Amino acid sequence: MSWLLENWFGSKESLEQVREDIHENLHTELYLGVSGIEDPEQSANRLPSKELFVSLHGPWDALEEQEAELLRYIHDELPPVVRDEVGIFPFYTQVTQDGYLVLTYIRNATENSVLLDTLPLTLITPEGEVVASKNFEMMTFGPIGDESSRPCEFLFRWNEFSNLPEKETPLTLGYRKPEKKSGESLFAGGEIEMDEIEYYRQQLAANPVEEGKVDLKALGLKEAENGSIKVVVLFRNGLDKRLEFTEVPIIINDQNGDTVARVSYTLENMKVDPKDYRIIAFQIPATSILKEGVSIEDCTVFIPKATQQKKEPTVFDATKPKGFLQ
Known part of the structure; x- marks a missing residue:
């Protein structure tokens, strides 16, 4: 994981320049709708990002302290999260040999630990075209503690794209809210x-x-x-x-x-x-x-x-x- 972090804002001379670069890379946060309210992204009831505990698990817990501090700093610069919601906040994307990599924080602003099952995510062009769709299995990711945040990467492999965009095309992450048939929930x-x-x-x-x-x-x-x-x-x-x-x-x-x-x-x-x-x-x-x-x-x-x-x-x-x- 550290080979990615070496390229993040490393040439900047001050934290203020790093802060500016962070905000230039931020995307729009996606909400899973666990609160049951409609259009949670429009809610004004929010929790400051600094009030969430940043938990580094899995490959992220092997980072050097300087890299871990960078992840915490990036997280603290994120806008407030909607209370009682779970949000996915993309903060960095990169074109790799294997596919299109999206680095995110999954932020749990509820009072309970949350165990996700499957996340249906998409990649969207500036024109609104969906070029990739993928269901990410999250059970092995483990629980996300109450009022905490965990970094998580999502890799869309090139053979999973329905249409390959130009290399320079910026792509944004989307969440496909499960569609329900009458009387039926998503498997x-x-x-x-x-x-x-x-x-x-x-x-x-x-x-x-x-x-x-x-x-x-x-x-x-x-x-x-x-x-x-x-x-x-x-x-x-x-x-x-x-x-x-x-x-x-x-x-x-x-x-x-x-x-x-x-x-x-x-x-x-x-x-x-x-x-x-x-x-x-x-x-x-x-x-x-x-x-x-x-x-x-x-x-x-x-x-x-x-x-x-x-x-x-x-x-x-x-x-x-x-x-x-x-």
Whole structure:
């Protein structure tokens, strides 16, 4: 990562010149709409950037102190963030051999830790043409603490472009807000293949959301890459109000009742609209699997309990799937 930082404002002779260059490179912040308010970018209820804690995780925690201080300085120069929102603020772009790189801060101005699932982002020309679209999986990025900010890079590879612009064309980052069909939320989280999505849609069409019932159910489990296990969980909200699910404990047992895996995921700010549902895939890493040599087809997955904000009544199911597609 430091090879990028070496080129950032390094030739400037004073912090004031650096500050001017920072503001010249800033883009418009994108908001994910977690607050539920319309047009959050127009809100005047904002939190100064300096009041957010800058957290350097992953490849960013290996930076030299001077480079880390530069990242904190850039962050402090950002405009205030909308309260109770999660924003993505691009602050630097670069054309690389692999693709178009956008460096951002993901700023969490809510009072809860936030775990993102998938971010559908685009690159847009000054004329408004979308030249690249990509869904970035964010589960491995980990949680973003309350009132904190984390740097994050998004790389659009050249073979992912629908139309290659001229090298000098400035591109801006866009957020494709998920489009909903009637009564249906976006399938989110880990990778769910198209044939699996179609299968689940058919199953849900035959079993619609029940009035007054909140349902958290494991739909299936499947062997995934690197010895991990993928578990698909259905969240259904039959109430007249929006719900926030905060915890998803998952237990997998074999046919003898022995525990194969026991994990718990924190999903604060994961909301389901009234009379609606969401489906999220969770990937249990191989390091969390307690028993080896077990056939997934002989296993049962349970959701023993979960936490819901405002303590609404809950009903939890378990299922014993034999693969995803029957």
